[in-house]
Amino acid sequence: MRYFLVAGETSGDMHAASLMKGLLAVDPEAEFSYFGGDAMAAVAPGMVMHCRDLAIMGFWEVLMGLRKILRNLKTCLRAIEDFQPDVVILVDFPGFNFRVAKACKERGLPVYYYIAPKVWAWKERRVERIRAYVDRLFIIFPFEVEYFRGKGIEAIYEGNPLLDELNISPLAAGESEEFFALHALDDRPKVALLPGSRVQEIRATLQRMGDLSVDYPDYQFVIAAAPSISVDEYAQVLDEFPDLAIVHGDTPG
Template identity: 40%
Template sequence: MKYYIIAGEASGDLHGSNLIREIKQRDPAANIRCWGGDLMSAAGGMLVKHYAELAFMGFIEVIANLRTIFRNIDFCKEDITKFQPDAIIFIDYPGFNLRIAKWAKEKNYTTIYYISPQVWAWKENRVKAIKRDIDKMLVILPFELEFYKKWNYPVEYVGHPLVEVIENFIKTHDNIHAQDNIIALLPGSRKQEILKKLPVMLSLSSEFPEYEFVVAKAPGQPDDFYTPLLAPFPNVSSVRNDTYSLLMKSRGALVTSGTATLETALFGVPEVVCYKGSSISYQIAKRLIKVKYISLVNLIMDRLIVKELIQDDLNISNLRTELKRVLEDGPERNRIKKDYAELKAILQEGGNASAHAAQSICLFMQSVSASSIV
């Protein structure tokens, strides 16, 4: 089978790489062409476009880069047409992927979505396009089953892929031990979000001299991007392509919203969630986004597990207060750890997500192939 996989962010590259490995286990002859990153390439996908060229954050930033986005869409359609895949697999990244899915369905390609767009958070009407354009939807969050059920759209829950990723990492790195003096800073993967949030995080380093602040650099951003940001803080260090080792060592973390909040929780590190965008983008998002929380940890548990500092609330004073709370031994830190254990148990119910997804995709493609012969 020939598969064309499209992921547009670092998390999509991670999950896409594990999906590629699992597909190749079941179909060693699989020919996979992809948009993603270094991990998907290393797993055996032929990389067409790196996600570092694709990631734009916020409404204003997207508008400013519309010409580039439309060029990428046109190029993607041309590349798919040349490759003629048996199936196109979309991994999250809805702004781009749903446009390609509409075109792909019109061209009679088989379409599969792995990791649903967050239509439950905003622009719920997109479900209509998903029902029209996606032949099979695989979801990774338990509450998404009920969400799609109310739209009369059958989806399959495969579990969350981060559970086995992190469990495997911990098992193979049992020589790494937690330290009492390290605070991890995970400011995101996109330039715009890093520039907004990292300076606020860094400004706190002088107020906690007994701790070592360590920045996890995004794989898609070069070292010289971070150099001017880190230069005023000689007591702050950084790591590249080693975020999981950093989290295993850390006592606490300051984390941007997104997949990183869940990764931090699955490593059992008490965290403060940080979000700050451009003023206009934030005001637009505030009016459109329907969910109670911005972190996956709180969304999955449907209650406040970790503190979220959003926009104007993300300031030095608030960040200092909340970081102290998660670092100090006591009821708050113990509660967070207990809630993390409950979260992990919920996500483990789906089993090995990557293997489950690959098996489901391969069986689905067999049925599609059989029906086309008949």
């Protein structure tokens, strides 16, 4: 089969890469085309656009970047038309992916949504779009089965990919000493700092996060850096707050 996937963020790239591996296990002749990142590219060729070129956050940023969003959408739909997939798989990233889903539905293409938007917490009106545009919805929280059933949508739950990644992490394997040594971590209690995988949100939040290392010196604050973002983006705050630690490209999605 031919699969077109859209993953617009680092976490989506990692989860989509795992999905591609699973698809190849049951469909060795699978062909892929995708908007994604380095993790997906490591599984199979077929990248149309890198996810780092898709991510935009904030009201004003979206407004100012509207032309770019529409251009990316046009590129995506043209790539889908050229590739002629058997199914389109959308991974989270609802702001962009609902537009793709609507266009694909209008073209008669099957649309699968992997990792449903958290509509039970934010923008519940998006349920109507899921019902209208999505043929199969795959979820990662067991309680979502009943939630979506109550909305007239039969969602499919097969587990949470993040838990799978945690189960094979060095810490789960009892290799914490090696992991700590590799990333220059000491024996203080750890607090993970998660500034996100978009340059805009990293720049907006990391300075405030750095202040915590000064306010609470008995704890070691560790930045979980997104593998798709250059370590240079973190350099300024690391220079300003030398007690901060960073783990780059070695954290579960």
